[in-house]
Amino acid sequence: MKNKEVVAKAIFDVVKDDLTLEQVEQLLEYPKSEEHGDVAFPAFSLAKIYRKAPQQIVSDLAEKIDDSTFEKIEVVGPYLNFFMDKKKVSHDVLTTVIEQGAHYGDFDLGNNDNVPIDMSSPNIAKPISMGHLRSTVIGNSIALILQKVGYHPIKINHLGDWGTQFGKLITAYKKWGTEEEVRNDPIGELLRLYVKFHEEAEEDPSLEExxxxxxxxxxxxxxxxxxxWQWFRSESLKEFDKIYDMLGITFDSYKGEAFYEDKMNEIVELLEEKHLLKEDQGAEIVDLSAYDLNPALIKKRDGGTLYITRDMAAALYRKRTYDFAKSLYVVGNEQSYHFKQLKATLKEMGYDWADDMHHIPFGLITKDGKKLSTRKGQIVLLEDVLNDAVRSAQEQIAEKNPSLENKEEVADQVGIGAVIFHDLKNDRLNTFDFTLDEVVRFEGETGPYVQYTYARAMSILRKAGFTPNKEKNYALDDKQSWEIVKFIQGYPEMILEAADKYEPSVVAKHAIKLAQAFNKYYGNTRILAEDEQQEARLALVYVVTVLLKEDLHLLGLQAPARM
Known part of the structure; x- marks a missing residue:
């Protein structure tokens, strides 16, 4: 039971003729200063009911409340301040986490309902750049968070694998390419051929035709x-999978644009059946003025379909295939208007499930203060960034712990984890700058700092030879451990917030704060001192490792036990 719930119940037992339990709980506050207890009840709203000054009301309440479950209750002006029974609460919290392990903070809100997540989506025959990082790691983390609250996420890599660029690529390959060169370096060679096509087409425009x-x-x-086309696609996917393997990310579906090519006619037919298509200067549109939106352009003058037609086909396919509870699109902020039009057009067709489709936008990454560009010569390759991060981690690990047994594996986990964590610790709508030296640091608000804290805590447990036992009465009453206990107690609420907002940064910030709180505890407490609370302190260290590891897991990071 949360502290607020315990306090609300104690107050409600006295005021139940005048307030509901829910009303009491809504009035409760967490004091800014620990001197004012763990939970505070302001009596201002009771002044009208009891026709008394708030100070008098709290004094009367203090006399009537059963204080046996609290350390103490204090009257301070118009506030009633509750100090929780530290030993009881710490015992309950530690025992719960020891029993539940990584499942602490799990919920069954989703009833195992399907949630397709459209994410990553690179273009075939083009490299995965830093620009693809955000959609990929935000989508993956949201999938893990939704799984924790009971949904069944389905990660869809909606590949850019169709369009006139493939005609250009086929032409370029037949003119200037060889099978051997493509096999040796698929993405590099296909990109070289694509660029060569455009250079040659400037001299010879007939190439375009x-x-x-x-x-x-x-x-x-x-x-x-x-x-x-199939060969270019499969060779590209092999290269993509190398990078996804580095990131530790898998997909449930690689159905891209090409898959929906034969499914767009049905959309146009359905729009015609419902009398929603209107002609406008030779093009066909759906009027969305009822939604304060520009018309959705369904067919161009030459009969060609557009992105929105394809995305409508994809939405309908996903509803039929997965019968989703929600359908998420982890796509940059600049596409917000497109998704408003997409949902509105589906609503016009009578598909109320369009309300369950959610665009999960995010801001841009800049690198060393400059906007990333995909123009020729300005692509920042994600693989290069990940390799640089691993090298930086290797150098720092060699300096800190040269005798570490599996240092190459740990350097991978730390370097790649640093890149992922740096992305996810930022509110997803914010634009942020990426500078490698700041990202792969063992101090500050970084992934390596959280991983290093986890390894340090694991080292303490190994040194003590500690194994938790849920039957033991682990209880702590000191001020330093109490701060961590309260933090652990709020973990399930944090998970719900992250899931509700589709916001991995909530988890990343929790991981940073928990690591900071533990390091402060480690610096101020003799954890291994041989006294009657030694085992309880070790139980607290163990619980911190459980939550740090789960936080890292929810962000898509590994937790090395030694660093």
Whole structure:
């Protein structure tokens, strides 16, 4: 039972003729200073009911409340301040986490309902750049958080694997490419061919028509074009998977744009059936003025379909396939208007489940103060950044702990974890700057700092040879441990907030604060002192390791036991 619930129950037993339990709980506050207790009840709202001064009301309440479950209750002006029974609360909290382990803070809110998450979505034949990092790691963390509260996330990598660029690529490969060069360096070679096509097309504009003709062959299922496209796609995916393996991220589906190519006609037919399509200067649109939005352009003048048509086909397919409770799109903030139009168009079609679709926007990453660009020569490759981060971690580990047995594995976990954590500790809507030296640091609000704190706590437990026992009466009453106990007690609420807001930064900030609180405790307490509370202190250290490891897991990071 949370501290506020215990206090609310004690007050409600006295005021139940005048206030509901819920009303009492809503009035309770957490005092800013620990001198004013753990929970405070302000009596201002009772002044009208009892026709007394608030100070008199709290004095009367203090006499009537059963104080046997509290350390003490104090009257301070119009406030009634409650000091919890530290031994009882710490025992309850520590025992609960020891019993539940990593499942502490689990909920079954989702009833195992499906939640497709559209995330990452790189373009075939182009490298995964730093620009793809946010969608990938935010989507993965949201999936893990939703799983913790009882949903069944389905991670969908909606690949950019269709369009006229593939006609250009087929043309370029047939003119200047070789199978061996593509196999040796798929993304690099395919990108080189694509760039060469555009350079040559500036000198010879007829190449553009050749590219369009090659794409028409692909659309018409002509074997050679289809075989080349499938090969480019599979070679690209092998390269992508190397990076996803580094990040420790997997997907449940790689259905991209091409998959929905034959499903768009149904959307156009449904819009026609429902009399929603209108002609406008030769194009076909859906009027969204009822939603204060510009018209949705469904078909261009030349009959070509657009992104919104494809996304409507994808939304309908996902509803039919997964019967989702929610459908999430982890896509940059700049696409917000597109998703408003997408939802509004589906609502016009009578699909009320469009209300369960949510765009999860995020801000940009800048690198060393400059906006990342995908223009030629300005791509910052994610693989390069991850490798640089691992090298930086290797150097620091060699300096700190040269005899560490599995230092290469740990350097991977720390370096890559540092990049992921730096992204996720920022509120997702914020734009932030990425500077490698600040990211891979063992001090400050970083992933390596949290991982190092976990390893330090594990080292204490190994040194003491401690194994927790849920039957033992672990109880603490000192001020230093109380701060951590209260923090642990609020863990389930933190999980609910992160899930409700689709906000991994809530978990990352919790991990930082818990690591800071533990390091303060470690610096001010002789944890291994041989006295009657030694085992209880070790139980607290153990519980901290459980929560730090789970926080790191929910962010997609590993927790090395030695560093």
């Amino acid at each position: 050749e590219g369009r003709a090659a794409f028409r062959q692909l659309e018409n299922d002509e074997q050679e074009a289809v075989n080349l």
